Amino acid sequence: MKRSGRRPKCGQAREKLADYLEGRLKGRELRALEEHLQECEPCRQELRKLKELQALLRQELPRYWESLKPSPVFLARLRAMELPASRMPFEALAGFWQRHRRVLVAGVSICLVLVLGLTIPRLMLPKKPPMTVGSAAPLESAPLKAPLEGRLAERAAPVPSPTLPPARSLSTEYPEEEAREAVEIALSDPEVQSHLEGREYYIKGVHRFRYEGKDFSWDGPVVVIYLERFAPPGASLYVCVDLEEGRVAKVLPGGQE
Amino acid sequence: MRELSQEEANLIQRARSGDREAFGELMEAYAPRAYRLAFAIVGNESDAEDVVQEAFVTIYRKLRNLREESSFGSWLSRIVATRARDLLRRHRREKKYFESRVTQTRLGQGSSSIPAPESEGTSLDLRQAIDRLPELHRLVILLRYGEEASIEEIAQTLKRPAGTIRRMLSEAYRMLRLYLEGDEGP
Numbered sequence: 090m091k092r093s094g095r096r097p098k099c100g101q102a103r104e105k106l107a108d109y110l111e112g113r114l115k116g117r118e119l120r121a122l123e124e125h126l127q128e129c130e131p132c133r134q135e136l137r138k139l140k141e142l143q144a145l146l147r148q149e150l151p152r153y154w155e156s157l158k159p160s161p162v163f164l165a166r167l168r169a170m171e172l173p174a175s176r177m178p179f180e181a182l183a184g185f186w187q188r189h190r191r192v193l194v195a196g197v198s199i200c201l202v203l204v205l206g207l208t209i210p211r212l213m214l215p216k217k218p219p220m221t222v223g224s225a226a227p228l229e230s231a232p233l234k235a236p237l238e239g240r241l242a243e244r245a246a247p248v249p250s251p252t253l254p255p256a257r258s259l260s261t262e263y264p265e266e267e268a269r270e271a272v273e274i275a276l277s278d279p280e281v282q283s284h285l286e287g288r289e290y291y292i293k294g295v296h297r298f299r300y301e302g303k304d305f306s307w308d309g310p311v312v313v314i315y316l317e318r319f320a321p322p323g324a325s326l327y328v329c330v331d332l333e334e335g336r337v338a339k340v341l342p343g344g345q346e
Numbered sequence: 347m348r349e350l351s352q353e354e355a356n357l358i359q360r361a362r363s364g365d366r367e368a369f370g371e372l373m374e375a376y377a378p379r380a381y382r383l384a385f386a387i388v389g390n391e392s393d394a395e396d397v398v399q400e401a402f403v404t405i406y407r408k409l410r411n412l413r414e415e416s417s418f419g420s421w422l423s424r425i426v427a428t429r430a431r432d433l434l435r436r437h438r439r440e441k442k443y444f445e446s447r448v449t450q451t452r453l454g455q456g457s458s459s460i461p462a463p464e465s466e467g468t469s470l471d472l473r474q475a476i477d478r479l480p481e482l483h484r485l486v487i488l489l490r491y492g493e494e495a496s497i498e499e500i501a502q503t504l505k506r507p508a509g510t511i512r513r514m515l516s517e518a519y520r521m522l523r524l525y526l527e528g529d530e531g532p
Contacts, residue, residue: 107516142519142526146491149472154492159381163395167373170399172366172406264411299507306506333404333428 098125102132106139260295263310267332268295275312275328278337284316284326291315298327305339316343350416358415369409373402376419379493380426383503386488387430387481393437397430404429423503427485434481475525483518486511 102125108114109122126133159167260268272292275281293313300307312328325343330336350358354375360368380401384394404425412418476484485504489495497515501508 104516107519108512138523139519142523145472146487150488150491151494153473154382154488157382157385159377159395159398160391164374164377167377167399167402168370170402172369172403267411301507301510306510308501308505308507331428333425334432
């Protein structure tokens with residue numbers, strides 16, 4: 090019985106035609122497509138039509154694109170625009186640094202030497218263990234580190250909401266200022282607040298995540314929040330924060346694919 | 347997209363250090379590119395100008411956080427695209443803007459800066475076909491062929507994975523073929 094419609098192979102081949110024309114196919118994928126095109130006239134025709142369309146786009150669009158010019162009046166307005174004053178303190182500091190760089194570096198170095206000179210000797214003094222009178226057993230020295238659980242508990246101390254965690258670096262991928270801004274935006278979002286209500290949450294950090302779901306895609310900063318003191322699997326929130334717009338783009342419960 | 351020249355790199359560096367004169371020159375150099383992208387999204391001169399102006403204010407405030415001079419262009423494009431799409435969403439919610447846009451074709455009408463097409467048939471058909479594309483598909487086509495941006499650059503501008511952009515490009519080709527061949531499609 091003759092099968093009506095396209096063979097399944099043609100559908101897959103046609104999806105790859107654009108990549109093929111732009112030289113993005115390699116190895117086995119490229120060979121498979123070329124073999125199919127040799128055998129399949131309808132797909133070769135599709136390729137020809139795609140080439141024609143791309144040629145038309147290359148011919149027409151650059152011209153149209155270049156024709157979109159801002160008016161000279163607007164450019165003049167842009168040039169005369171008053172820029173925000175928030176950078177001025179930075180400019181003043183930058184100028185101060187340029188002028189007094191050597192003195193500042195010398196001063197900081199001296200302070201550092203003094204601090205180290207006072208601190209290191211104290212650290213190197215051994216702690217004396219308590220003496221046991223009359224005992225032949227070896228003395229036990231006091232533990233140098235707190236038990237692991239205790240240290241974890243200290244790190245994961247619940248943070249009263251809605252405030253930022255104690256001063257520590259929030260991100261290795263974003264400047265600290267941006268990471269803190271992302272956390273502030275996340276914590277002030279009503280949906281996030283509804284998840285955090287009544288919980289001892291912990292701000293794990295701000296990372297760059299790529300996510301592609303059915304209805305939502307993301308490539309940017311994500312604030313990771315553990316919803317329990319020690320996060321069991323699933324008990325976390327991934328808050329996608331759009332720093333440009335200053336808002337939460339999406340809240341994803343932990344463990345969501 | 348073209349590569350950053352040494353002169354531009356120096357300009358960005360100076361602007362990052364707080365040199366306002368340098369920032370002014372930077373705006374003048376990048377304003378046309380920012381404007382084209384904004385116009386492609388919002389479809390009119392006035393809104394495009396507002397978007398570009400706001401984008402440069404944001405850039406000025408955050409320029410010192412820029413990690414590499416070479417990423418300035420894509421960073422600017424990203425901010426412009428985000429603000430323009432946000433403005434478009436706001437206007438759509440207000441409904442008035444949407445009603446006025448229905449009566450005009452975005453490409454080829456309504457702006458003093460668009461020239462008359464040389465070949466009425468092909469150019470106008472292509473422009474109308476592009477205009478019918480969904481918003482992101484239209485942007486992908488315009489950035490690919492107008493700005494000559496790579497897939498990766500478009501992905502950065504629109505904050506989507508590169509795989510998504512490739513898929514959208516293929517879908518856009520398919521839709522354009524349907525519109526140009528006179529088939530309304532599914």
